[in-house]
Amino acid sequence: MSEKVIKRENASEESAAMRPAVNVVEDATGITLYADLPGVPKEKLSIHVEGDNLILEGELEINSPPNMEAIHAEVDLSRYRRVFGLSRELDGNKVSAGFRHGVLELRIPKAEHAQPRRIVVQAT
Amino acid sequence: MHYRGIFPRDLFAELERLQRDFDGSPSIRGAAPGYPAMNVGTTPKSVEVYAFAPGMTPEEFDVQVENGVLTISGERKDIVAPEGATIHIGEHFSGRFRRVVSLPDDIEPNSTTASYRDGVLHVCVARREAAQSRRISVQ
Numbered sequence: 610m611s612e613k614v615i616k617r618e619n620a621s622e623e624s625a626a627m628r629p630a631v632n633v634v635e636d637a638t639g640i641t642l643y644a645d646l647p648g649v650p651k652e653k654l655s656i657h658v659e660g661d662n663l664i665l666e667g668e669l670e671i672n673s674p675p676n677m678e679a680i681h682a683e684v685d686l687s688r689y690r691r692v693f694g695l696s697r698e699l700d701g702n703k704v705s706a707g708f709r710h711g712v713l714e715l716r717i718p719k720a721e722h723a724q725p726r727r728i729v730v731q732a733t
Numbered sequence: 734m735h736y737r738g739i740f741p742r743d744l745f746a747e748l749e750r751l752q753r754d755f756d757g758s759p760s761i762r763g764a765a766p767g768y769p770a771m772n773v774g775t776t777p778k779s780v781e782v783y784a785f786a787p788g789m790t791p792e793e794f795d796v797q798v799e800n801g802v803l804t805i806s807g808e809r810k811d812i813v814a815p816e817g818a819t820i821h822i823g824e825h826f827s828g829r830f831r832r833v834v835s836l837p838d839d840i841e842p843n844s845t846t847a848s849y850r851d852g853v854l855h856v857c858v859a860r861r862e863a864a865q866s867r868r869i870s871v872q
Contacts, residue, residue, distance in 0.1 A: 630824040634814050643812065645825060647785040647852030671783060671853065676776050683770040684785055711787030711852015
């Protein structure tokens, strides 16, 4: 019984997140992911690789005046979350990240063995 | 244009895509509420507007207050994929945007400030002193 309640709480916590819009571009040596996370300061951004999953999370920090009364809100949740499955040829250990003006740029290189190799055709 | 995700296991992405396809757009200007998403609040001294528009520079915004209306416009450039690269998911808004907010009657348009931080444009429009409630002391 209590476990069910806990599970339900966790579930609502999971769903109470906005899904950041992303662009994903792949080139020969890896994948670049751009995620829109407006309102998230650098310190409140977290990027995890767990197994085959890449987990993006961020918490909004909008410094509105304490006595402000909200009259219209299109952004009414305080966090973002999105999970991507990484395919095997991507190297989750070498992810590099940059964050500027609310846009996260992640570079996920392809593993050495998955890099394209040019086969030289020998003349015989 | 919606690109199919490269990660077919993402069931939620698929559901959202289906929903987008079936919902249609009730407004001729496209799917409400438009870009960028906005939050508006008031204090006794100001109207606070937050526009969630990441990936811009402060100079790229055009913020105007005219006839009691606040207009925020600008253009977000599209990503340029390098030659030979593939765009698997392209969800980011790109192109020109414009949103308009009607302000209350008691605003002071000349004392409007705007700042851009972490991808959020914050516009603060001051309200006139007279409109602020004043406590009357009882003699």
